Amino acid sequence: xxxxxxxxxxxxxxxxxxxxxxxxxxxxxxxxxxxxxxxxxxxxxxxxxxxxxxxxxxxxxxxxxxxxxxxxxxxxxxxxxxxxxxxxxxxxxxxxxxxxxxxxxxxxxxxxxxxxxxxxxxxxxxxxxxxxxxxxxxxxxxxxxxxxxxxxxxxxxxxxxxxxxxxxxxxxxxxxxxxxxxxxxxxxxxxxxxxxxxxxxxxxxxxxxxxxxxxxxxxxxxxxxxxxxxxxxxxxxxxxxxxxxxxxxxxxxxxxxxxxxxxxxxxxxxxxxx
Numbered sequence: 001x002x003x004x005x006x007x008x009x010x011x012x013x014x015x016x017x018x019x020x021x022x023x024x025x026x027x028x029x030x031x032x033x034x035x036x037x038x039x040x041x042x043x044x045x046x047x048x049x050x051x052x053x054x055x056x057x058x059x060x061x062x063x064x065x066x067x068x069x070x071x072x073x074x075x076x077x078x079x080x081x082x083x084x085x086x087x088x089x090x091x092x093x094x095x096x097x098x099x100x101x102x103x104x105x106x107x108x109x110x111x112x113x114x115x116x117x118x119x120x121x122x123x124x125x126x127x128x129x130x131x132x133x134x135x136x137x138x139x140x141x142x143x144x145x146x147x148x149x150x151x152x153x154x155x156x157x158x159x160x161x162x163x164x165x166x167x168x169x170x171x172x173x174x175x176x177x178x179x180x181x182x183x184x185x186x187x188x189x190x191x192x193x194x195x196x197x198x199x200x201x202x203x204x205x206x207x208x209x210x211x212x213x214x215x216x217x218x219x220x221x222x223x224x225x226x227x228x229x230x231x232x233x234x235x236x237x238x239x240x241x242x243x244x245x246x247x248x249x250x251x252x253x254x255x256x257x258x259x260x261x262x263x264x265x266x267x268x269x270x271x272x273x274x
Contacts, residue, residue, distance in 0.1 A: 012073070012074025012076055012077050013074075014224055014225065015051060015052070015077060015225065016052060016074065016076035016077045016079070016080045017076075017224075018221075018224050018225055019051070019052035019054075019077075019080050021208075021221055021224075021225065022225060023052065023054045024207050024210070025207050025208060025221075025225075026054070026115060026116070026206070028205065029116075029144055029202070029204050029266060030054055030055055030058060030115060032202055032204070032268065033113065033115055033142065033144060033268070034055070034058050034059065034062070036142055036268065036270075037111070037113065040111050040140040041110075042063075042066060042109075042110045042111030042140065043065065043066050043067070043110060044067050044069075044107060044108065044111070044136070045066055045067065045068040045069065045109060045111045045112075046069050046071065046098075046101075046109035046112045046113070046131075046135070047059075047068060047069065047071070047113050047114065047115075047117075048098040048112060048114040048117045048118055048143070049071075049072055049073075049098065049114055049115075049116070049118065049120065050071060050072050050077075050078075050081060050093065050117065051077050051081070051115070051117065052077050052080045053080070053081030053082075053084050053085055053091070053093060054115070055113065055115045056069075056081065056085070056091055056093070057081075057084060057085055057088060057091055059113070060085070060088045060091035061088065063090075064090060066090060067090050067107075068090060068091050068092065069092045069094065069109070070091070070093045071093075071095070071096040071097075071101055072093075072095065072117075073095070073097050075095055078093050081093040098117075098118075098121075098130075098131060099121055099122070099123070099126060099130050099131075100130070101134065102134060108136040109134070109135050109136065109139060110135070110136040110139045111139060111140045111141075111142070112131055112135060112139060113142045113143065114142075114143035114144070115143070115144055116143075116144055116176075116266075117143070118143050118179070119145050119176060119177070119179045120175065120178070121174060122174055124178075124188045124192070125188055126192075127192070128188060128189055129192040129193050131192070132192060132193035132273050132274070133193075135273055138272060138273060139272070140270070140271075140272055140273075141189075141194060141269075141270060141271040141272070141273075142268070144202070144266050144267065144268050144269070145178075145266060145267050145269065146176050146177050146179070146180060146266055146267075147182075147265040147266060147267055148177065148265070149177050149180070151265035152262075152263070152264055152265050153262050153263050154206045154208065154226070154263070154264050155176075157250060157262065158222055158226065158247070158250070159227055159228060161228070161246040161247060161250065162228055162231055162232070162243060163235070163239055163243070166227075172184070176227075179267070182199045182267055185199070185267070189271050193273065194271040194273060194274060195272055195273075195274040196271055196272040197269070197271050198269065198270045198271075199267050199268070199270075200267070200268050201265065201266070201268075202265075202266050202267070203263060203265050203266070204266070205256075205261035205262070205263065205264070206262050206263070206264040207259050207260070208226075208251075208260050208261065208262060209221060209251060209260030210259040211258065214251070214258055214259055214260045215251045215252065215255075215260065216248075218247065218248075218260045219247050219248060223244070228243075232244075
C-alpha cells in the first residue's frame with residue numbers, strides 16, 4: 001500500500017527527480033493514451049495524478065484549442081510539471097487532491113484522463129463520484145492502470161531478487177495494483193456516477209535502462225523507482241550490493257540492443273458521466 005503522504009513526501013520527490021526515466025518507462029503507454037484521446041471531443045481536460053506532466057503536455061501541444069489542467073498531490077512533481085509547461089499557455093498545473101478538487105461550473109472539465117494516477121484513491125467510489133460532480137454533462141473519461149501483479153514481470157522479477165519477498169497486503173488497498181480486478185473497477189465507476197464502461201488490455205515494454213551502459217542505468221533506476229527501491233535502501237551495504245548484482249544479471253537477460261525493457265500489462269479504461 002502506498003499512502004498519500006508518501007506521494008507528498010519521499011515517493012513524490014523521487015519521481016520528480018527521476019521524471020525523465022519515468023516518462024521513458026511509460027513512453028509507449030503515453031503514446032497509446034494520447035492516440036485514444038482522439039476518440040473524444042473535448043475543450044477542457046483534467047489530468048488526474050498528472051505527475052511530472054508528460055500526458056498533460058502531450059495533449060496541450062496537440063490541441064491548442066483545449067485547456068489542460070493537471071493536478072497532483074506531490075508538490076515537487078507539480079513544480080517540475082510547471083517548469084516543463086512554462087511555454088504552453090494552455091497547460092495549467094495545480095497542487096490538489098482529485099477527490100477534493102473543485103472548479104467553477106463554467107470551467108468544468110469535459111474530459112478526464114489519467115496515466116496510472118487513479119489507483120491511489122482511499123475511497124474510489126467517493127473519488128469517482130466527486131469527479132463526476134465536478135465534470136461537465138456527458139464528460140468522457142480515459143485512464144490506464146496495471147493488470148495483475150503476476151502479469152507484470154517488471155515487478156515480479158525484481159521482487160524475487162530481494163532477500164525476502166514483501167508480505168502480501170490487501171489487493172484492493174491504494175497502490176499500483178488496486179485496479180487489477182477490472183470487474184471491480186467497473187462497479188466502482190458505476191457506483192461513482194459513470195457509465196458506458198469499456199476496458200481493453202494493453203501490453204507494452206517498460207524501459208528501465210538505456211544508453212552506453214544500460215545495465216548500470218537499470219540498477220540506478222531500480223534503486224530509485226519501483227517496488228524494490230525502498231526495501232533495497234533499508235538493506236545493509238553487503239546485502240544491497242548482492243541485490244544489485246542480481247539486478248545486473250537479470251538486466252542482461254532483458255537487453256534489447258542498447259535498452260533494457262520488461263513486459264508490462266495494463267488496462268485502458270473508458271467511461272462517460274452518467
